[in-house]
Amino acid sequence: MNVPTLPTGPVVRTERVSVRVRPRAVTATLALIAAAVVLGALAMTLGDYQLSVGEVIGALTGSGSQAQQYVVLGLRAPRVVLALVVGAALGVAGAVFQSLARNNLASPDLLGFTTGAASGALVAIVLAGGGPAGTTLGAVVGTLVTALAVQALLGGVVGGYRLVLVGIGVNAVLAALNNLLILRTDLQTAVAAQSWLVGTLNARGWPEVVAVSVALVLLVPIAAAGSRRLDLLGMGDDVARGLGVAVEGTRVATLLVGVALVGVATAAVGPIAFVALAAPQLARRITGTTGPGMLAAGLMGAVLLLAGDVLGQRLAAPTQFPAGTMTAAIGGLYLVWLLAREWRAGR
Template sequence: MTSGQRDRVDFGRTLWIVRVRGRVDGRIDIRTVAVCAILMLVTAAIAVVAVGTGDYYLSPNEVLAAVFGDAPRITELIVMEWRLPRVVLAFGFGAALGVSGAIFQSLTRNPLGSPDIIGFATGAYTGALVVILTLGGGYYRTGAGALVGGLVTAAAVYLLAYKRGVQGFRLIIVGIGVSAILASINTWLVVKADLDAAIAAAVWGAGSLNGLGWAQVWPALVIAAVIAPFLAVLSRRLPMLEMGDDAARALGVRAEPSRLMLVFLGVALIALVTAAAGPISFIALAAPQLARRLTGTPGVAMVPAACMGALLLVVSDVVAQRMFAPTQLPVGVVTVCIGGGYFVWLLAREGRKQ
C-alpha cells in the first residue's frame, strides 16, 4: 500500500479512515454507527408490525410480500395504499423533528433548547392556523403559513434575546415567553373562528397522521431532498459553534450567518411537519438527548437524533392507533404524554445540576 493511497484503521471505539490522495480525513464513531443501525432495525421491525396490525391482520411475511409486489391484490391495496404511507410519514416526520431539535439544542448548548420550548414550533402553528382559518388551508398554503410563522417567531425571539450576541439560556427564556404569548393567540383565533373552521383547526392542532397518504408523502420527500444537502454542509459547523463564536471564527466559520442559516433550516423542518400533520410536540425535545445518551457523544449529532426521532414517532403512532382501537387518537396526544414525563425529568435533572 503506497503512502498516497494509505488507509489506517484503528479498532476500538473510533474507526479512523485517512486517504491522502483524495485529501479526505474522516472519522467514523463505531458506537454511533452501531446505535444508528440498531435504531433503524428496530424502527423497521416496528413499522412492519404496524403495517400488518389492524382490523384486517397481516403477518410480517404478507406485509413484506406486498411491499415487493408479490401478494394478492387486496393485500397490496391494504399495505401500499392504506397503511404504508402513514408509516412512511411517521418515519420521515420523526426524523425531521429529531434533526430540528438537534440543531436548536446544539445552537443553544442546552437540552431545553428545543423548537417546542423556545416557541418556533408554536409560531409555525400560528402561521398555519391563520392560513387555515382565513384561506381554508391546503397543503402548500398551510406549509407556507407555517414556514412564515416559524421564521417570524424565530426573528422575534432572536432579536429580543440579542445582547452583544445570542446566549443559549437567554434565547430559551425569551422563547418560552414568546411561546406562551403565541399559545394564547392560537386559542383566541380558534375561539373567534366559526364553528366548522374551529373544529377543523382544533382537530388538526392536536397533531395527527390520520387520513394522510401518498399525496402528502411525495411533497414532503421533495422538500426534504432540497433541505438535506444544506444540512449536510452546515452540520459540520455545529461543533465549532458550540465552542463559542470566537473559537468558531478562529476556525474560519462565520458564526452569525451560519447560525441564521441553521435556524432557517430547523424552522423549515418544523414547518414541513406542521403543514401536513399539525404540531407534534416533544419529539424534537427528547430525540436528540436520548440519542446522545445512547451514543455517548459529547455533543448532539443530527443522524442519531434523526434515527431516534423516527423510532419515537413510529412507536407513538402505533400506540395512538391501537391503544383505544377502533378509536384512533391523534399521535400528538401520545407524544405529549410521553414527552411531558421526559420534560419533567429533564427539568429536575437540570435543576440538580444548578
C-alpha cells in the first residue's frame, strides 16, 4: 500500500478575508444618496425665480444666462451644499455621542453641546466682534468646555438617563447665559445674534461650505475608523478592554471629533435642532444595523436638514421659515414619539 508523503517544510496557512455586506444597508444607503440628489435638484429649481432642471444644469455647466448662473451658483447651490454638509456633520456627531453614552437620547441638542457652541459663538460675536474665523473658534471652544463640564458633573459615569438629565440642566444654564449676552449688548448686535440663533441657511455662501467641508474631510474618517471600537464599547468597558480596545483613548478621541463637528456646524449656520438626535436612529432603523453607522447617519442628517430647509422655504411662500425652526418642529414630534416608546418599553 502506498503511503502518501507528508510535506516536511514549514506549513504556510492562508486566511481568507471576507467582507460582510448587508444588502439592506447598501440599499438604504443608495436610497439616501438618491433622496439627497432629488431634494438638491428640487431646491435649485424652486423659488421666486423658477428654473427647470435643464436650466439648472446649464447654469452649473456655464451655458446658462448670466441671471441663471447668478441664481444657481451664487444663491441656491451653496445653500443646498451647505445644508448637506452641515446635516452630515450633525448626523455623524449624533452617532458619536449616542454610541459613547449608549443612550439614544444622548444628542448634542439635549446634552447642551449645541447650546454650548452657540454660547461660545455669541461670546465671540457680542464681546469680541468676531468674524467668521472667530465665531467658528468660539463655537468649537464653547462645545469643548460644555463637554468637559458635563463630564465633570457626571463624575466619570457615562451612559443612562443620568447623562441626559445632567445635559438638560447644563443646556438650561447655557440658554440663560445666551439670553443674558444678547440683553447686555447693543440693539444692532442683538438683532444679528438673535437671527443667528434661530439656525438658518439664509445669507450663507461658499466660505461656510468650505469650512464645514474641510471639517468633514478631516474628522469623519477618524470617526469612521473608530466606529468599530465604539461598537465594542457598547458591550461594556471590561469586554472592550479584553478585546484590545483602549477604552479611555477611544472615548477622548471620538468625543473630540463629535465636539469639533458640532462646533463647526453650529458656527456655520447657527444651532440646528434635533437633526443629530433623529438622524442616527432613523439610519439604524432603515439599515437594520445596531452599530454607530457613521455613513448612514451622515447621509440621513444631510437629507433631514435639506428637507427641512426646502419645507421652510416653500411651506408658506413667500414667507420663509428658518431651517432650524422646521427641524425643531419635526424633531419635537419625533422626540415625543421616542419618549412614549421608551416609556412603554419600561426603559
